[in-house]
Amino acid sequence: MANFVGLAVAINAKAECDVAADGLTAVPRKMVLYASNQTHSSVEKAVRLLGLGSNALRKIQVDDTFAIDIEVLEEAIARDRAAGLHPFCIVGNAGTTNTGAFDNLDRLADVSQREGLWLHVDGAFGALAALSPTLKKLTSGMERADSLAFDLHKWMYMPYEVGGVLVRDSEAHRNTFAVSADYLSLTEGGIAGDRSWFSEYGLQLSRGFRALKVWMALKEHGVEKFGRVIEQNVDQARYLARLVEESPDLELLAPVTLNVVCFRFKGPTYCRDDELNELNSDLLIKLQESGVAAPSHTVIGGKFALRVANTNHRTRKDDFFVLVREVERLGRELVNTHPTVFCATEKTASSWDNWKPPGRGAVGVKGLR
């Protein structure tokens, strides 16, 4: 919703017509915007529902840190201009969902400024890293955004759900959402005596008191403590990354810049990627259903990844030790108990065939094809 609000204002502010009155069909040139191919699906959803259509969102390739490739971005903007389209916005990432990557927000702000584009930053995950003095540099340039979305139920440990959006130009913000109505006119005092309605800043009129839990948590804990626990989560993620790198059975699939760790069970050397995808997918289901740990999943460069997004103030390093040992155990168990299914292509006699899982025998594997 925060991304939706930011992009709605961007469209209204940058359109070459009065979108609020005449709609997008009145624009003289088709409006297009840019984001890396790692950008969260909610951005495309917003673009679609705001009437631009998914194709208006140019998904730009990333470099090997999973940050947007700025040269490719600049080429895409130039190409669209030459084709008579209207580039109007760049969406930057402060912490992607897949890997926690940061786009170079300072450079994106430079490009936006030079090209006259709106800069929206999706900081759902990573904006709050700015609360930590040591992590703050990752977010450099974020302060130059025209609009910024961030989630407090992620890295502020708050109960679902509460997100936030900041829009620099309050006039543009209000013009996008304010619709006058007799029953919403403001009075000199009483319950309609405030300066404005919240409905003038977003889609909803009636809305829950989400701000209460934010205010109470900040009053109770103070902002420094949130910064400390965020740092702790990042340290723990680095610890997990180290355990993964030290394990002969596991493989790290993306650099760890923040609190997201993507890895997989690598298996014997003769395993192919498609076999590993199937193996890791089944491994994840077993792991989740066992109740030991519940990582999520994603796909990194065609590789199925176990994805750990560490946003829990109660996480301990021991939790990750247990996780890693269990993934190793389950992976070996899958390979050994289903030798004709997993990595069967070039399987020959190897030490893996003689490896015995400790304790339990063969376990039924759900979702096994």
Ligand SMILES: *Cc1c(COP(=O)(O)O)cnc(C)c1O
């Ligand atoms: C989680 C996330 C979102 C979506 O936020 P919800 O609060 O789940 O609606 C958007 N962008 C990024 C980068 C996210 O990580």
